[in-house]
Amino acid sequence: MNISDVEIGTRISVTENSGTVKYVGNVPPTSGEWLGVEWDDPTRGRHDGSKDGVVYFKCRHQTGGSFVRPGKVELGVSICAAIKGRYTLTSDTNLLDDFDMYIGQDKMSKKVEAVGMEDVQKQFEKLNELNQITLRDQLISSADNPGSLASLAPKLVELNLSKNLLSSWDTVCEIVKQLPRLKVLNLSENLMRITDKALAQPEAFANVQTIVLNKCSLSWEQVLTCTTMWPQVAELHLEANNLTHLSPPNGKLAHVRELYLSGNPFN
Numbered sequence: 001m002n003i004s005d006v007e008i009g010t011r012i013s014v015t016e017n018s019g020t021v022k023y024v025g026n027v028p029p030t031s032g033e034w035l036g037v038e039w040d041d042p043t044r045g046r047h048d049g050s051k052d053g054v055v056y057f058k059c060r061h062q063t064g065g066s067f068v069r070p071g072k073v074e075l076g077v078s079i080c081a082a083i084k085g086r087y088t089l090t091s092d093t094n095l096l097d098d099f100d101m102y103i104g105q106d107k108m109s110k111k112v113e114a115v116g117m118e119d120v121q122k123q124f125e126k127l128n129e130l131n132q133i134t135l136r137d138q139l140i141s142s143a144d145n146p147g148s149l150a151s152l153a154p155k156l157v158e159l160n161l162s163k164n165l166l167s168s169w170d171t172v173c174e175i176v177k178q179l180p181r182l183k184v185l186n187l188s189e190n191l192m193r194i195t196d197k198a199l200a201q202p203e204a205f206a207n208v209q210t211i212v213l214n215k216c217s218l219s220w221e222q223v224l225t226c227t228t229m230w231p232q233v234a235e236l237h238l239e240a241n242n243l244t245h246l247s248p249p250n251g252k253l254a255h256v257r258e259l260y261l262s263g264n265p266f267n
Contacts, residue, residue: 005075006035009193011165012073013139017044018165019066020191022057027067034067040191076141076165079175080148086135087127127153131181134160141165143174150178157181162212163189169198169229177204188214188237194225205230212237214263220246227252239263 006012010021012035023036039045042061049057049065059065077085130153140161143149156179166172169192176182185208205211211233213223218241227233227249236256240263253259 006070006073009167010075011141011167011191012037012068012075013165014068014073017041018163019044020167022049022059022065025056027051027056033070035070035073037066037068037073038064039066074139076139078142078144078148079135079140079161080144080152082135082138082140083127083133083149083152086138087130087133129155131155132158135164136160137163139165141167141171143171143178146174147178149175153179155181158184160186161190162186162214166190166192168193168195169226170195173198173201173204173229176208177201180207182208184208184210184212186212188212188216191217194222199225199228202229202231206232208233210235210237213241214239215241217242219243224249224252227256231255234258236260 006021006024008021008024012019012021014037017039019037019039021035022038023034025033027034027036036049036057037045038049038057038059042059042064045059045061045064045066047065048059048062049055051067056067057065128151133153133156141164159175159179159182161175166187172187172192176185185205208230209232211230214237218226218238220243223238223241223243224247230236232255234256235258236253237260239260243261243264244267246266
């Protein structure tokens with residue numbers, strides 16, 4: 001991996017532990033480049049971003065940070081690669097005994113039994129017919145080339161991208177604008193930067209009616225900022241975030257009819 005591929009805010013994974021890059025550079029007295037990472041699970045780290053009295057980055061928890069060599073991290077895969085890897089079955093029938101497949105979102109997923117797997121294989125090789133896809137915890141970090149997703153899965157109505165490596169709403173916009181039929185989008189457990197570029201693309205979410213953003217470490221102010229991207233969203237899930245208070249939305253949630261807020265540390 002090239003160090004130039006990593007910037008502050010990049011989401012990475014190391015041995016199934018996800019984190020956010022907060023520092024890129026040298027850490028004396030050692031030589032070479034290091035990545036300062038704040039882990040999603042603070043028990044995974046060793047310090048708060050400081051070493052030998054020098055503050056390289058800051059963490060929310062005293063043990064939330066570590067320094068990692070670039071060669072040890074995974075930067076993720078494109079959504080198209082993840083779809084092909086999950087929904088195109090191997091021709092090796094010896095692998096099918098331990099193969100579990102789920103259709104739909106977490107709350108309504110249906111397990112496909114191994115019996116008749118040949119028929120299932122034929123069905124899922126026709127990716128462009130799928131209208132529900134679950135890609136939870138697949139290390140997705142990018143949208144692939146423009147138009148690739150639109151060609152691969154043009155009929156998607158429900159998409160679950162929870163617990164991936166999406167680091168910016170820019171990437172989400174690049175994904176969603178290729179799916180004109182999309183109505184339900186689950187982005188839970190992703191930590192995404194809000195950018196002016198993304199906020200200026202409400203047309204990308206023109207048909208999205210439900211957005212799930214559970215465990216995304218969002219504040220109420222960030223939620224209100226993001227609402228300009230979702231002009232048609234009527235159902236919004238914000239469970240287990242960093243919401244400590246609710247201020248008047250001043251019309252920014254006028255289109256929302258169902259709002260889910262359980263599990264937040266309200267004062």
